[in-house]
Amino acid sequence: MFDKEKLGQIKESAEAFQAKHQKSIEKRPERKQTFETGSGAEVNVLYTPADVSEFDYMEDLGMPGSYPYTRGVQTNMYRGRFWTMRMYAGFATAEESNKRYKYLIEQGSMGLSVAFDLPTQIGYDSDHALAEGEVGKVGVAIDSLADMEILFDGIPLDKVSTSMTINAPASVLLAMYIAVAEKQGVSSDQLRGTIQNDILKEYIARGTYIFPTEPSMRLITNIFEYCSKHVPQWNTISISGYHIREAGSTASQEVGFTLADGIAYVDAAIKAGLDVDVFAPRLSFFFNAHNDILEEVAKYRAARRLWAKIMKERFGAKDPKSMALKFHTQTGGSTLTAQQPENNIVRVAIQTLAAVLGGTQSLHTNSKDEALALPTEDSVRVALRTQQIVAYESGAADTVDPLAGSYYIEAKTNQIEKEAMEYIKKIDEIGGAPKAIDAGYIQQEIMDAAYNYQKDIEAGKRIIVGMNKFQIKEEAPKGLLKVDPSVGELQKNKLVELRAKRDNSLVQEKLETLRKACQSDENLMPFILDAVRAYGTLGEICGVMREVFGEYQQSVQL
Template sequence: MGKATDYSSKKQEWEQEAETTAKRFPERKEHFQTSSDIPIERLHLPEHATDDYLTKLGFPGQYPYTRGIQPTMYRSRYWTMRQYAGFGSAKETNQRFRYLLEQGQTGLSVAFDLPTQIGYDSDDLMAEGEVGKVGVAIDSLKDMELLFDNIPLDKVSTSMTINAPASVLLCMYIAVGEKQGISADKLTGTIQNDILKEYIARGTYIYPPKPSMRLITNIFEYCQRQLPRFNTISISGYHIREAGSTAVQEIAFTLANGIAYVEAALASGLDIDTFAPRLAFFFNAHNQFFEEVAKFRAARRIWARTMKERYKAKNPKSWKLRFHTQTGGSTLTAQQADNNIVRVTLQALSAIMGGTQSLHTNSKDEALSLPTEESARIALRTQQILANESGAADTVDPLGGSYYVEYLTDEIETRAMEYIEKIDQLGGAVQAVEDGYMQREIHHAAYETQKKIEADEEIIVGLNQFVQEEEAQPELMKVDEQLEADQIRSLHEVRNGRDQELVNQCLANLKKAAADEKVNLMPYILEAVRAYTTVGEICNVLREQFGEYTGI
């Protein structure tokens, strides 16, 4: 710490000068702080930088991975540009997928409609009015075949945002690969499969926590043997942040959930180094640029230490936190929608500077509707400009060493670890969910943020400052109302054309297997999917066996 005292007198002189200036030109606020209430000092100096470089930072591609999980990062290969898409029918979404791939997208990301997400077929009363509205409607293997028509699954990586019925949709993906002549071990991608954040923030759960955790560890075990290149879970902070959490809460609660999945997998008999390398994460990128960069760096360091020190993982791949980022949907405004292009660019750059492995950039009109083809193209072009024109991808961890960024990284790590230790004391993430602890913390943070916006303490351009009285209405994407009837008719055709006796036998086999907690359900679900058993039929059998979760 000798160097810190070399400039102490100079620092005092500067502070006196700054105070004099501040009296003549008052600062905008009495206190500056990040969204997580971390104080922002007037100037951050070397005293905020780490005094133990190798322990806290190290080198990119080396433990504790603060500076990134690859030695060369984007100098070797850009992040995967994986635009989230899905609406209406499988045929319509297939057309959007192929359009995006033609425009230079390098991976697919599937949005499913609400009935699919909560395990209902399109003709179920619970699905009425929601078919194809917020994503693509998938009822049976036929829809999945249409969704990936003329898209070679051995050449494209696919991410699927599905949770409670994740095992069913993954089996459908495997079955489509089989029909294309592609074995399961050649498939690459990620299944979200993160049920804990559904209880915390999003709400598309079906079963209670215990059987849900069983389904998740069944997927871990099955993919370890059959889909070695597929990421078995995307542990998601994105929706936690969308629900109103701070940046600190986002990584703390996400990593606490990750710890719960590790514990469940270990309890089921899996070895840490057989499943941990396929765990992936999914984070949000908001507007406070430097806090977001520091958040990603802190998350990597916490996870590396957790896996190496707490769980004694031996494989370095088990220590690496790999993550996808999506820009912040909740930050977009319906007012002056073109401003959202600027917000998304800023957020995307923070993810790149923070070392993301893949990225989705939101479209400017998503506060109003599903994105139009034009706005989806602009969102993709935003990534391509950042990759090819900004220079941000030309060096590894370009903000590493910034006194301010290192200070924020340390503060976020410290505060996140306090949350994780509190959750451990409560009995782990599952117990904390059932007690409502994380939910309450998020609600409080969201309330405090809203108060600041309404008091004009937090400026949202176009919303509470720089407002336009009259705005032109942009052209919006609309899902054809005829879609629901067409989807139901297609579903009935599948039911009428399949071998119903085989379907009944598959469902009976699944029901029997579900009654034995030691049985892995994936082979039984795959058997049912191949027979064109529907999502709703499979989920209903599991509902009968497991019951339904109704909240705390």
């Protein structure tokens, strides 16, 4: 793309600049010896065409909405419609969360994003001994179809897009959502939304797994197959780098490990007999947004380009939609501070801009008080308004990929793609993501990165405003949202009433049929859906699968 003679002149000029720069440092020392990105990668004082000398516009960028999708997956991006503005919400009972959802819709939220409590995430009913003290704490408690009916009461499921952050029991919660829609008179082919359904990152970074690797992958591919036929507008998985980054990874690791997980899911689906161009268009991704705005923009662009190449060259995808990496973004929870929480509003604004400049398809903005507690209604509104101000007032959404052509952005995009691909190759050598997880390779890499990051903070090398610099004396926070301890008792009472009213013989029949299906090679989604319709509980359904499949045990040697 660059004239060789001109490029030579630029290199000479850059070398002369560097020499001049070194002399100027003697008179006017720089703030620190080395400048680094949020991930610890060195940042040069200047970037020129020499840093992207091999740059090929059509191969490396192309046009928006076209391979390799570096510039975005739609031709006109936000000039057509803004990203979906989601607010992650869920706490206490279905009744309480339903009120919050309706409030968010009234305030302009375009989609719902459901947070489930810990017992729900690991497939236990609220009256299970292990659920004690955790019911409704970090999300909403959903024990049965009855709770799901309340959660979406008065919310037309053919009009909203719903994302559900659920993994190990994703098949059960999706079945509940489909059943609620049926009761509203909405057919499954009208439903739009996403289930996270990414079990590999649970083994890597979060820990809310239930079943061993093989049956977990079976459940995921069962969902791919079922939805391709019956819920065609549904994104069947959100392959998550978010939690990998929250655990302490670098930007390049976030891309590399996430796409390696994606490769494992595509491999599993193909081995299960599915055509790549049937299920791949409904794959989606989930990335973090941290404070280093330029590194984050480059990260999203690199992920799109690398995934397009993987799908085309490795898996032979023919449908352009199979190659287009669509992703949701959430601002970085781990970047929020309990000290001076108002500062978090600024952090979230920066991260929002990074996601938008990077071309996200949907976005959730964290609230300022989330380092302390569940967000209040007022703080959630400010978080939503942050997205709306960026959308309507900043101008960032008025042109596609506005930072393209920046020598720094293009050089950083190339660097992240290269480093991410090196991680993928290493994981391939180990035998794929599941084996790399069992060997502890991915976890160790993340832990090393997290250790280095924390060490820099404690040494004062990395400044966190209000935490390790610019501190003030603060009073204890007031007005935080707290979940009433009685929520657990309320949910237990609901379960007692449910089991008294339902047809228990029908429930047992459906659970036994599910058990036999688990012991066969059949797709489990229809059997799970039948058990849900009969008001079998989450714990009862997952309990059957636990008995047949067993439970996953971490055995990595770190």
